[in-house]
Amino acid sequence: MRLGADGGGMTSPNSEPESLERIVELRLPSRLGYEKIAMDAATSLARRMGFATDRVEALRTALAEAVTNAIEHGNAHDSAMKVMVVLAVRPDELSVTVADQGRKHLDTEQTTLTPKIEDSFDKPDKGGWGIWLIRELMDEVEFSTAPSGGNQVRMVIHLEA
Amino acid sequence: MTVPSLQPSIELSFPSELGYEKVARDAVAAFARRLGFDGEKIEDLKTALGEACINAIEHGNAHTPGLRIAVSCICEGERLTIEIHDNGVRSYTGHATPAAIEQKLRGLAPMRGMGLLMITELVDEAGFAASPNGGNVFRLAVYRRRPIVAQ
Numbered sequence: 001m002r003l004g005a006d007g008g009g010m011t012s013p014n015s016e017p018e019s020l021e022r023i024v025e026l027r028l029p030s031r032l033g034y035e036k037i038a039m040d041a042a043t044s045l046a047r048r049m050g051f052a053t054d055r056v057e058a059l060r061t062a063l064a065e066a067v068t069n070a071i072e073h074g075n076a077h078d079s080a081m082k083v084m085v086v087l088a089v090r091p092d093e094l095s096v097t098v099a100d101q102g103r104k105h106l107d108t109e110q111t112t113l114t115p116k117i118e119d120s121f122d123k124p125d126k127g128g129w130g131i132w133l134i135r136e137l138m139d140e141v142e143f144s145t146a147p148s149g150g151n152q153v154r155m156v157i158h159l160e161a
Numbered sequence: 162m163t164v165p166s167l168q169p170s171i172e173l174s175f176p177s178e179l180g181y182e183k184v185a186r187d188a189v190a191a192f193a194r195r196l197g198f199d200g201e202k203i204e205d206l207k208t209a210l211g212e213a214c215i216n217a218i219e220h221g222n223a224h225t226p227g228l229r230i231a232v233s234c235i236c237e238g239e240r241l242t243i244e245i246h247d248n249g250v251r252s253y254t255g256h257a258t259p260a261a262i263e264q265k266l267r268g269l270a271p272m273r274g275m276g277l278l279m280i281t282e283l284v285d286e287a288g289f290a291a292s293p294n295g296g297n298v299f300r301l302a303v304y305r306r307r308p309i310v311a312q
Contacts, residue, residue, distance in 0.1 A: 024184050027172040037171060037191040044187035048180065079167055087184075 026085040028067070030075035030100075035067035038085045038098075045087050046094055049159060058137040059096070059157055065130035066098040066153050074100025074151045084146075093139075095156045102150030111143040169196065170235040177222040177230055177247075182214035185232050189243060196236050198305055205283040206243075206303050212276040213245045213287075213299050221247030221297045242286075242302045249296035254289055 026041055028034040039060045046056045067083055075081035081101040088095040115128050135141050138155040146152035171192050175181040186207045193203045214230060222228040231246040281287045286302035 022176045022178065022181070024175045024181065025173060026188060029167065029170065031169075033195055034171070036195065037188050040191040041173070041184050041188035044184045048183065 020090060022089040024087040024089070026087075028083045028085065029079045030071040030077060030081045030083055031079045032068065032071055032077075034083070035064050035071070038067050038083075039063050041085075042087055042094075042096060045089060046157075049089060049094055051094070051157065051159065055157055059094070059155075062134045062137040062155055063096060063098070065134050066096075066155065069130055069153075070098055070100035070151065073104050073106065074102055076103040078103060084148075093156050093158045095154060097152060097154045099146035099148060099152040100150040101148060102146070106143065106151045108143075168235055168237050170233070172231065172233045174229045174231040177218045177225060177228045179215065179218060181230075182211050182218065185214055185230075186211050189232065189234055192234055193241060193303075196241060196305070198241070198303065202303060202305075206241075206301075209280045209283040209287070209301055210243060210245075212280050213301060216253070216276055217245050217247040217297065217299065220251055220253040221249060223250040225250055239305045240302050241305070242300060244290065245299045245301075246292070247297050249292070252297055 024041065024045060026038055028037060042059055042063050043056055046059055051059070063085075067085065070083045071077065075083065081103065084097075084099045086095075086097040086099075088097070111131055115132055131143075134153070134155060139158045140154075140156035142154045144152050144154070169192075171188070173185060173188055175185060189210055190203050190207050193206055198206070210232075214232070217230045218224065222230065225248075228248045228250065232243060233246070234241065234243045236242075277287075280301060284301045285304045286300070288300060290298040290300040292298040
């Protein structure tokens with residue numbers, strides 16, 4: 001891993017002024033189970049920032065969904081492909097960005113659709129609720145293309161005064 | 162489809178500010194838990210890693226804002242190796258001979274400066290590694306009794 005003053009190149013060039021933002025980066029292999037490492041790192045940071053327990057739990061769940069999506073879909077279970085997690089600490093919020101290397105691209109439709117519970121009854125596959133769940137749990141959610149070309153989701157939770 | 166013979170590994174980086182070493186400790190502990198290390202070994206590893214990261218923040222990067230600490234972890238067979246990289250604002254290899262605890266207790270020597278000694282007691286391998294790209298690289302390793310199966 002290369003060191004730099006800019007956060008190692010994974011950080012968005014449009015990030016907030018350096019003085020107010022602190023960044024922790026994680027690079028994980030695309031294997032199910034490794035999402036727990038991202039969850040524990042984010043929990044450690046969120047607790048330090050003073051988030052309440054229920055907000056930390058919401059963040060854990062949202063992050064688990066985002067990282068497993070990246071492993072299963074974005075990187076198509078290719079363990080040589082990495083999942084990048086960037087935790088950006090700001091005075092009043094925590095921003096978490098999860099990026100994959102884009103074996104498969106998410107359609108805009110998949111990132112905006114609200115699934116209907118009635119439809120799930122007839123389907124053998126009960127999946128497809130992850131993105132909906134992330135939107136329910138986080139204060140801001142934005143899907144985009146990562147600088148690396150993969151899928152990227154940015155999730156923000158605000159610290160309440 | 163061939164199964165990749167990839168060794169389990171993770172990488173992380175954080176700012177040179179005290180407190181962030183705790184995030185690194187929690188991330189690496191989660192990784193070690195996944196690899197099947199027992200609780201006691203993980204606690205020792207967390208303490209050693211925290212101390213090594215604080216050394217990198219305080220000495221290697223001399224608290225310089227904007228400089229980062231990078232931690233890379235790789236598991237090969239029964240050995241989990243962790244490297245802590247800093248930018249080498251200052252190179253350091255620890256105190257040649259740490260002051261005796263009696264002197265510290267009497268206030269005749271600083272309370273800190275036992276970090277490297279403590280690290281070597283807690284893990285199976287510890288020491289500075291070659292760093293051809295500059296900076297300080299501190300490496301520590303822990304073993305598991307049984308070989309670790311790829312997971």
